Amino acid sequence: MAGRRVVVFPSSAELGPALAHLVTSRAEKAIASRGRFTVGLSGGSLVSMLSKELLAMSDLDCSKWVAGFCDERVVSFDDPDSTYGLYKNQFFSKVNIPDSGILVIDPSLPVNDCAEDYTCKLKKTFPDDEFPVFDLLLLGMGPDGHTCSLFPDHPLLEETKKIVAPISDSPKPPPQRVTMTFPVVNSARCVAFVSTGGSKATVLKEVLEGREGPAFPAARVVPTNGELFWLVDDPAAASLTIQVERPSSGAKL
Numbered sequence: 001m002a003g004r005r006v007v008v009f010p011s012s013a014e015l016g017p018a019l020a021h022l023v024t025s026r027a028e029k030a031i032a033s034r035g036r037f038t039v040g041l042s043g044g045s046l047v048s049m050l051s052k053e054l055l056a057m058s059d060l061d062c063s064k065w066v067a068g069f070c071d072e073r074v075v076s077f078d079d080p081d082s083t084y085g086l087y088k089n090q091f092f093s094k095v096n097i098p099d100s101g102i103l104v105i106d107p108s109l110p111v112n113d114c115a116e117d118y119t120c121k122l123k124k125t126f127p128d129d130e131f132p133v134f135d136l137l138l139l140g141m142g143p144d145g146h147t148c149s150l151f152p153d154h155p156l157l158e159e160t161k162k163i164v165a166p167i168s169d170s171p172k173p174p175p176q177r178v179t180m181t182f183p184v185v186n187s188a189r190c191v192a193f194v195s196t197g198g199s200k201a202t203v204l205k206e207v208l209e210g211r212e213g214p215a216f217p218a219a220r221v222v223p224t225n226g227e228l229f230w231l232v233d234d235p236a237a238a239s240l241t242i243q244v245e246r247p248s249s250g251a252k253l
């Protein structure tokens with residue numbers, strides 16, 4: 001790992017622009033060296049924060065972006081639970097990302113076939129990689145320490161071969177989902193968690209500082225060669241005792 005950076009902002013109002021800069025700076029770097037920017041998106045509060053902050057950037061150019069989903073709920077795109085549906089309304093429809101640059105699941109398939117189909121789409125996009133190497137994965141963390149659709153104590157945590165796994169017993173509804181596996185998450189060039197709010201304080205401390213018992217899924221995100229960022233706000237960081245970065249306003253990551 002290139003080193004974990006825990007970066008604390010007073011509130012989401014300050015975190016948002018820093019996140020947008022992180023995304024666009026990694027995009028610029030990736031496009032300069034490989035001609036495209038591959039990014040994995042997550043749901044939750046990230047959707048609106050990311051969409052709003054990226055759209056506020058005057059020179060945003062997504063023509064060379066390839067966007068996939070770190071996990072997705074297997075529901076139709078017009079269902080309010082569809083992460084793709086949310087990004088489509090709030091972001092994709094407002095930027096110049098080509099349709100071919102959006103890697104979506106086929107929610108009409110049964111969950112196992114849906115995972116297979118999404119695996120094929122990722123393999124086609126990353127033909128040279130045993131596990132896709134995304135330039136950037138954006139992750140959230142639930143109050144139970146889950147990330148992607150990798151939930152505590154679930155057998156999927158031990159998956160070492162699949163790129164994408166189906167899950168039909170998600171403890172958080174909706175129950176049917178597909179998710180990237182740890183080998184994919186930990187192959188990324190950069191992983192950034194975004195976690196805000198006081199409800200995350202206890203779990204964030206245990207994820208970042210350790211706990212007795214098995215590590216939470218979010219704590220198992222340790223990119224082999226990539227960067228790892230935790231972008232959090234003061235309420236989420238309230239219980240931390242480790243050293244953190246507190247960037248001055250407008251500082252770039």
Ligand SMILES: O=C(O)[C@H](O)[C@@H](O)[C@H](O)[C@H](O)COP(=O)(O)O
Pocket residue numbers: 042043044045046071139140141142143146147148172173194195196
């Ligand atoms: O698939 C889901 O059920 C959600 O997308 C979920 O995994 C979310 O990403 C985290 O719970 C963090 O959400 P917040 O950032 O909104 O707290």
